[in-house]
Amino acid sequence: MSAQNPEALRRSLMDAAEQCVAVDFIMLEPEAAFMYGDIPANANSFVNRICDLENCVVRRYNPEPQVLRGLVKRWLEDLKDDKEEILQAVFLFRYPIIDSVKHICCNLYASANHITDGFPSCQACKCHGCPIDHVTTNKVKWMCPITSRQLASSDVTDTAVRIGEQTVLFLPTSEGGSNLQRVSTSISFDVIERTQLASMNEGVIMGRSFVVIPSSNDVEVALTDECSDQNTQIFYGLCETLFKLDQGLVCSSSCNIETMKIGTLQCYYLLIPSEKGPMLLRRLAGSEEILPLPDMNRDCKSKVTMKIRNSVETSLSKIALKDYNPVQHERGFHSKLNRLVKDSLQFG
Numbered sequence: 001m002s003a004q005n006p007e008a009l010r011r012s013l014m015d016a017a018e019q020c021v022a023v024d025f026i027m028l029e030p031e032a033a034f035m036y037g038d039i040p041a042n043a044n045s046f047v048n049r050i051c052d053l054e055n056c057v058v059r060r061y062n063p064e065p066q067v068l069r070g071l072v073k074r075w076l077e078d079l080k081d082d083k084e085e086i087l088q089a090v091f092l093f094r095y096p097i098i099d100s101v102k103h104i105c106c107n108l109y110a111s112a113n114h115i116t117d118g119f120p121s122c123q124a125c126k127c128h129g130c131p132i133d134h135v136t137t138n139k140v141k142w143m144c145p146i147t148s149r150q151l152a153s154s155d156v157t158d159t160a161v162r163i164g165e166q167t168v169l170f171l172p173t174s175e176g177g178s179n180l181q182r183v184s185t186s187i188s189f190d191v192i193e194r195t196q197l198a199s200m201n202e203g204v205i206m207g208r209s210f211v212v213i214p215s216s217n218d219v220e221v222a223l224t225d226e227c228s229d230q231n232t233q234i235f236y237g238l239c240e241t242l243f244k245l246d247q248g249l250v251c252s253s254s255c256n257i258e259t260m261k262i263g264t265l266q267c268y269y270l271l272i273p274s275e276k277g278p279m280l281l282r283r284l285a286g287s288e289e290i291l292p293l294p295d296m297n298r299d300c301k302s303k304v305t306m307k308i309r310n311s312v313e314t315s316l317s318k319i320a321l322k323d324y325n326p327v328q329h330e331r332g333f334h335s336k337l338n339r340l341v342k343d344s345l346q347f348g
Contacts (some may be wrong), residue, residue: 017055023057026061027059029062033149065335084211089105090105095318100312109293109294115288116163119264122160124160131145183255183260187255189271191249191250194245198209201271208258212280214236239278242271253269257269
């Protein structure tokens with residue numbers, strides 16, 4: 001807003017408009033100014049100079065940490081969208097939804113993104129800053145990952161940590177890194193809160209499900225028959241009570257059950273009860289893993305008419321309503337594999 005040459009800025013914005021580039025201006029204002037709509041004179045003058053440019057948008061925000069984190073996530077998602085094409089999908093119906101239309105076209109967006117469980121220590125070459133795949137003390141085997149040139153001990157740093165696959169940070173000591181450990185014993189889950197299952201956003205649930213049943217052995221000591229029976233009773237008592245309340249337990253652990261490794265970052269889980277049987281453990285996304293939802297502002301033109309509503313209800317009534325049974329939904333793995341084996345035997 002305090003640009004020395006506003007006309008030069010305007011020309012740059014007009015050039016951007018010709019290249020179909022959108023520009024967002026973010027105004028971070030104190031809470032009082034934000035609440036009462038007071039805009040400083042220099043800011044108002046700046047807005048007036050660019051308000052006729054269709055590719056420019058000025059957004060006002062209260063500079064709270066939560067707001068700033070939301071902006072960063074949105075910008076990161078914008079950068080991802082520049083690299084990745086939108087995943088498009090078509091849902092096909094056996095019966096017309098309305099008139100002769102039997103499909104719905106949609107865009108698919110991931111609701112969460114897996115991140116690393118920690119920042120493991122690594123060796124890296126100083127010439128390119130690239131991690132050396134296999135940590136070794138054998139200096140003869142030190143090779144530059146880029147040039148394959150043999151490296152001397154002075155060309156390698158042992159005080160680096162790997163951030164993702166190819167990014168490396170050099171540290172003054174090796175204390176900052178931590179190698180992921182394979183789970184060798186039982187996994188500890190700390191129960192931190194309850195949550196209402198009816199209001200749970202399923203978009204934050206990630207990865208595989210794990211069936212949870214009572215164990216005959218305690219985590220620390222072998223149980224007697226009496227203690228084992230008590231453990232089982234407590235388990236089913238907890239399960240039935242949570243089911244009656246329609247609630248689940250949110251737990252935290254340093255173990256990622258997807259990779260079965262213990263890291264330095266916390267993972268969160270949801271323990272889901274059932275009426276009489278086992279419970280289900282699902283991993284939950286943390287704040288760093290949640291992706292922003294796509295903008296979906298319904299305008300007046302997208303209002304559902306009574307004709308469409310009635311037609312959709314009629315179409316849905318023709319679709320069989322069943323409890324999902326995985327045994328009845330074969331993917332075709334064994335039949336396809338059998339054909340391949342048969343073809344291979346015929347080939348000799």
